[in-house]
Amino acid sequence: MHPATPLAMIENHPYADIRLGDGATLSRTLKEDDIALFAAMSGDVNPAHVDPEYAASTQFHGIIAHGMWGGALISTVLGTEFPGPGTIYLSQNLRFLHPVHVGDTLDVQVTVTGKDDRTHQVTLDCRCTDQDGVEVITGSAVVVAPTEKICRPRTAPMQVRLWDKTLRYRQLLALVDKLPPISVAVVHPCSEDALRGALDAAALGLITPILVGPEAKIRAIAASAGIDLAGQRIVNTAHSHAAAAQAVAMARAGEVQALMKGSLHTDELMAEVVSAATGLRTERHISHVYVLAVPSYAKLLFISDAAINIEPDLDAKRDIVRNAIDLAHAIGIAEPKVAILAAVETVNPGMRSTIDAAALCKMAGRGQITGGILDGPLAFDNAISMQAAHDKGIVSPVAGQADILIAPDLEAGNMIAKQLQYLADAQAAGLVLGARVPIILTSRADGTQARIASCALAVLMVKARA
CATH class of the missing domain: 3.10.129.10 (Hotdog Thioesterase)
Incomplete structure (x- = not known):
């Protein structure tokens, strides 16, 4: 030899x-x-x-x-x-x-x-x-x-990272496998993705959809896409504004258990949801929670708020944290680890995000926020990387293993979520919480799988509130 x-x-x-x-x-x-x-x-x-x-x-x-x-x-x-x-x-x-x-x-x-x-x-x-x-x-x-x-x-072989792209999705669907479908008003489903997402979720037994919007337009889109609307209830409205108002009214009356955003703009729907006279407000601030399956992260990652509160104050941030914790509980995370994000991991009087983070942690210590373990301020790397936390000498039950990331403002939250989706191939789902009913809210660019996963989250939230 x-x-x-x-x-x-x-x-x-x-x-x-x-x-x-x-x-x-x-x-x-x-x-x-x-x-x-x-x-x-x-x-x-x-x-x-x-x-x-x-x-x-x-x-x-x-x-x-x-x-x-x-x-x-x-x-x-x-x-x-x-x-x-x-x-x-x-x-x-x-x-x-x-x-x-x-x-x-x-x-x-x-x-x-x-x-x-x-x-x-x-x-x-x-x-x-x-x-x-x-x-x-x-x-x-x-x-x-x-x-x-x-x-x-000798050319070194490439290092390959394996990821089962649908694993978290399948695990999420398994959680709702034995649960009954929830009634959902699908608001202005006037695109193929919006319509197909709702009906695919119905086919999986997650929701019983009520399509709210211009009936002629909905039927034309269905015919063009080869989607069968037989047996589907349609509530006819003149336009997207009217669809949002009608869907919110149905939720107030207890006719539906959740809302699902179709192809209208988020602001259009949320204006009706937050209306003081006819909306769905509760004692809490309303906020959005992304749930992301990131290939390089060992568990689901929750990010809030990336869609509703532009520059939340401390009171709003408290409810943003509470809403995210409630969703984590609904998924089965008994005591989620919550990282309050800032650019640095030390309190700086000149950086409001660090002061808010410290205050939120103190509120948790005083029982004003319950159900999770909070730490902050933490920079993004310290929140999700044990190595980064170790290198900076941060000893924390949250650092490096966060379940929930609380962004300092909407811009930061939205950029984190979108970067993870488009640069790290994360799979996303999302809900708006703090209203009387959960609101299934995904981006217009999201596909059917994101809409189905978001419906599954809504089913779990409805069950948790029952």
Whole structure:
């Protein structure tokens, strides 16, 4: 066997240097991520490889590797070790003798069994043996070996982060699986996304929608998009302003348990909601809460307020915190960790956000805010990164592991939420709380999944208030 090439370089073995019996080895331990990556790359989602429940019922009693994962390791040896760079793969036959489970270590060995001086073809015996010495794959390969020496810097493989993009979404839907649907007035659903989002949520058993808006326009959009409105109740109004007023009136009368924003502007709907005479105000300030599934964060992240209160004072911030805590409780977080954000983590008399943060924490200590653990001021990095908090010497039950981020104002909250969506691929849902009924409020740019997830949040809030 030829010695392994230094890790910093990748080097080949030209045909003239190859002898019968020569070869190389590679050792690799199978990890769960290997299976997930292979499935994502190949599209092979055979349940024997990716569905633990099904796999447990098979003769293999658990998830097994794709057979060609082992085959790919043989290709790795041939292309990077022996013969190495410049090798042309012509053919490969394989026999899969035993399954490979997560945690198994394969020793991959290729050995020269034949040479053709005219074509520079090399035949190699290929074997993969597990940690118990059991052969799991055998076969042979035919390659054209390189004729010139190649030695180059070895390219480091890319680091890949795996994220199940729909995991949090599925977990959220699982929380409402056994709950009855709630009645929802869908306000001015005059776009395909708004209409489809509401009806898809209805199909999942989350809501019983009442479509409030210009009936002719709603039906025209449905017909154009191929959406069936059979059996759907429509409350006809002249325009979006009237739709908002009608939906709020239905909520005041107890006819619906929640509102859902359609394709009208947020201000248009909220003007009716906050009306002193005919709106849905309570003793609390109304605020919006984003719920984000961020790939690089280990749990759901709540952000408030990013849509309603432009420059909230201390009294409004207290209710913003309380509303966010209530939503966290509804999802099942018994004692959410609340980070009050500012640009710095120390109180600065010249920065109102730091003074408000300190005051909110004192209010929590005096029982004016309950149900969560508050700390602040905390900068964004200290709130969500244990390493950042450690580097700055911050000892806190919240720092680095926040469930809820309270932004100093709407601009900061909105930018944090949108940056996480568009730069970190976060999946979003959102509710307006503090009114008599929850209000499902998503951006007009949000798709159906965001609307469905927001409906699920509303179902949980209605249940929590019951």
